[in-house]
Amino acid sequence: MTDPTTTPNMDFRTHLVAVDRHTELLLATARSLDPGSIGDPSLCPGWTRGHVLTHIARNADALLRLVTNAVTGSSEPMYDSPDARDADIEAGAGRPLAEQVTDLEASAARFAAASAGLTEEMSTVPLLARNNTKVKAGYLPFMRMREVVLHHIDLDAGFSFAEVDDEVLLALLQDTIRRLRHNPETPSMSIRTNEGDVWSIGDGRPIVSGTRAAVLAWLTRGDAAGVEGTLPTIPSLG
Template sequence: MTDNAPPATPDFAQDAAAVREATDRLLDSAGKLDDAAIGEPSLLPDWTRGHVLAHVARNADALVNLLTWARTGVRTPMYAGAEARDADIAAGADRPLAVHLDDLRSSAERFDAAVAALPPARLPYELEMRNGVIERAARLPFRRLVEVELHRIDLGVGYGIEQLPTAFVDAELAFMTGVKFAGHIDVPAMELRAPDGRRWRTGRTEHTGVVTEDTGDVPYVVVSGPPAELVGWLTGRAKGTGLDTRGGPLPALPPL
C-alpha cells in the first residue's frame, strides 16, 4: 500500500524551521551520551543507539536526494536500494559519539541547503519515497520532522511522547489518520477522540482524517485519550496503556 499526501498544503517553511529546532534538541540529547552508551540497545528492536543516530543522518541525505529530484526533475532515489540502506546504517552504528554528532550536524546542514534551494513552484512536484510511497516535495520537511522527533524517543534517553511539541503531535495525528492508515486494509475502522472534543477517523473506512461534525454513535472502534498518547500508540512508541477503548482491547496495528 502507498500513502499519498493529503490535499491540504503543508507549510514548507514552518516545517523546515521545526526540523532545525528538533535537530538541535536531538543533538542535545545525543550529546549527553558517551561512546559506551552508543553501543547500548535503543528502544528499537535489534538496533543500538548508534544504529538510530546513523539512520537519522542517512535519512537526511536520502531526503536531500528527493529534494534534488524535485528541483531538477531528474529522478534521484532516496537510497540505492534496501540492502545499501541497511548496510550504510550498520556501517555507521559503531562510530564514536563525536563522529555521530558531526555526521548529524553536517547531514542536517545538507538538508537545510536542499530545502532552501527548492523553488516554490516545485513544491507540488511528486516523488517516490521508499516502498513505493508517493509524496509531494512540499511534505518532505514534515517527513524529516517525524524522523527526528520519533527517533529521539527511540534513543531511550528520557525523552518520551509526553514531551513531543504540541504542534507536532497535532500534525502527526492528522498525518497518521488522514494519510498513513487511511483506507489501510489491516487497520480496523477507528475513531480517535481527544479530551478537548477533537476526533479523527482512519482505517478501513471511506471517511478518514478530522471529523468536522457530530454524527452521534459511529460503527468504528472508538479509542479515546490525550493526543500525545494517541500518537505514541499509532507510531509504535507507546503501548497505549493510557487510552480508553470502552472496555475492549486496543486494535492491533501494522508495523510502520
C-alpha cells in the same frame, strides 16, 4: 473539534522551521548520551542507539537527494537500494558517539541548506520516495520532521511525545491517521483526544482516548500507557 479527513496542513515552510527546532532537541539529547551507551538497545526492534543515530543521518542525505531532484529535475533514487540502505546503517551503527554526533550535525546541515531552496512552485513536483512511494516535494520537510521526532523517541533517552510542540503533534497525528486509513490491515476504531480531536476509521468502534501525545505514542510506537479503551492491534507503518 477536528476531523481531518482531508490532507493535513503540509506548508513546507512551517515544517522546515519545525525540523530545525526538533533537530536541535535531538542533537542536545545525542550530545548528552553516555558514550558507552551507543550500543544500548533502542525502541526500534533489533537496533541499538547507534543504529538509530546513523539512520537519522542517512535519512537526511536520502531526503537531500529528493530535494535536489525537485530543484534540478534530476532523478536520483532516495536510496541506492534497500540493501544499500540497510548496509549503510549497519556500517555506521558501531561508531563512537562523538563521530555519530558530528555526522548527525553535518547531515542535518546539508539537508537544511538544500531544502532552503524549495519554492512554492516546486512544492507540487512529483517525486519517487522509498518503496516506490510517490510524494510531492512540499512533503519532504514533513517527512524529515517525522523521522527526527519519532526516532528521537526511539533513542529511549528521556525525550517523550509530551515534549513535542503541539502543532507538530497534531500534524504527526493527522498524517498517521491518513496512512492508517490507506492501510487495509487497519482495524476499525474511533480516536478521541483530550484536546478535542475526533478521528474515525471503519465503523468507529471501539473508542480509544487520551492526550495527543499519548495517542501518538500508541499509534506509532505501541506504547499504550496513556490511552484508554479496548485497544485494537495497529499495523506497522514502517
